[in-house]
Amino acid sequence: MPSPDPTPDAVLSARERLVEAAFGLFDEHGFDETTVEDIAARAGVGRTTFFRHYRSKEAVIFPVHDELLEAIAARLEAAAPSTRDLAVVEAARIVLRHYLSEGERARQRYRLITSVPSLRDREMAGLRQYQRLFAAALVSRWPGDPEAELRADLMSSAVVAAHNHVLRRWLRGAPIDAETELDRAMTMVIDQASKGHAATSVVVVQSARSPENVAERVRQALAD
Amino acid sequence: MPSPDPTPDAVLSARERLVEAAFGLFDEHGFDETTVEDIAARAGVGRTTFFRHYRSKEAVIFPVHDELLEAIAARLEAAAPSTRDLAVVEAARIVLRHYLSEGERARQRYRLITSVPSLRDREMAGLRQYQRLFAAALVSRWPGDPEAELRADLMSSAVVAAHNHVLRRWLRGAPIDAETELDRAMTMVIDQASKGHAATSVVVVQSARSPENVAERVRQALAD
């Protein structure tokens, strides 16, 4: 298989070389057994340079986390209050698509995270940031409801949980169409979140699905 | 106000003295500015002894986390499969009650956690453990449902979110009856989780509420 990355090894930036070196060494010797000095040495830079590019040894595993957060925040802020829940679903899709586009690198990171407790913690901390953004965007979904904050907390955590459920299945290697699964999961989330407040709401996420596909999901939503 | 803790200072165990010293120093100088050596010195023990009692500087903030996890696991395992969702709610109540019984100490910890990123991460990591226990106990709630795992993930994250919503309001000093609030929040969680699978389910949590209180909640549940 030809490399999807056409960049020759020699001209990789120090930033990229550090990531390559880190993943390689973590794979070969484990996370705890690899020192920052080892990573820097393999990347051909000094230890100082490592910390100039990545705040910590863990951070080199999650290189674009901040960019994802910014993209999500931008997507949420751009949405009108009435379409905030659609925006949240779209934001989750942004994250999912990012991981899908990473391919094997994402699965490599997943194997690492599941086997190193400190990395699990770090990942959870990242999820919390997503969830906070979602919750802040969602309070306006139940205007006048005294429980709006609770509902926003519930729905934001559900969105994150649903996204993670689909992502993890894909990361574990399940042969699924992750985006379709995300649609199904998010339908369930929105469905549950709407209970006890408004009538059944049908939300069709803008995507390249076939009309039959859309119709089927509408039928499911109305079935309750 | 008389001290709720009748134990004289002199006979506090080293374990307890370390906690007291840690919270005191964190309050006075901040978490990052306090070294483990400072804590040990104030507690009148050596640095080694600190690490013998608590695995890390963060761990001294969450002294009974493991015990809570065990209590929850025991509560969940003791429940028959058909009453697992009730058990999960009760497990959340165990955690809430623990914090309520801590009183000012819990609020002190909350102030600390909200102001120190590394402690926030640690707390999130703890929540994840609760959530995993809940999810494992809940899969059997939707027998035969191909989406049972997703539903369990959604509901377990909702239980944690609802618990945290109530707990945080109380921690911030809101004058609420936290257990009643938890009942209301959990009713909403169960209600949402039941959507699209079974008919409206009414779950009355075993508690010392008045019949009128129970009746009101039943009325709310049936209103949808």
Added chain:
DNA sequence: GATGGACGTGGTACTCAGTACCGTACTTGC
């Protein structure tokens, strides 16, 4: 073509969390 600033880099030295190991006191049971 020299000057000077911005920037990326490497090196050194430091603090502090966490671990390993060893020696010592103080109990408890025989």
Added chain:
DNA sequence: GCAAGTACGGTACTGAGTACCACGTCCATC
């Protein structure tokens, strides 16, 4: 008295993360 267990203190070490300084390169300006 003695032996085993337990709690503790001290020392020395590794490694992450920070602070600081010194050096080279690339440019823009005069």
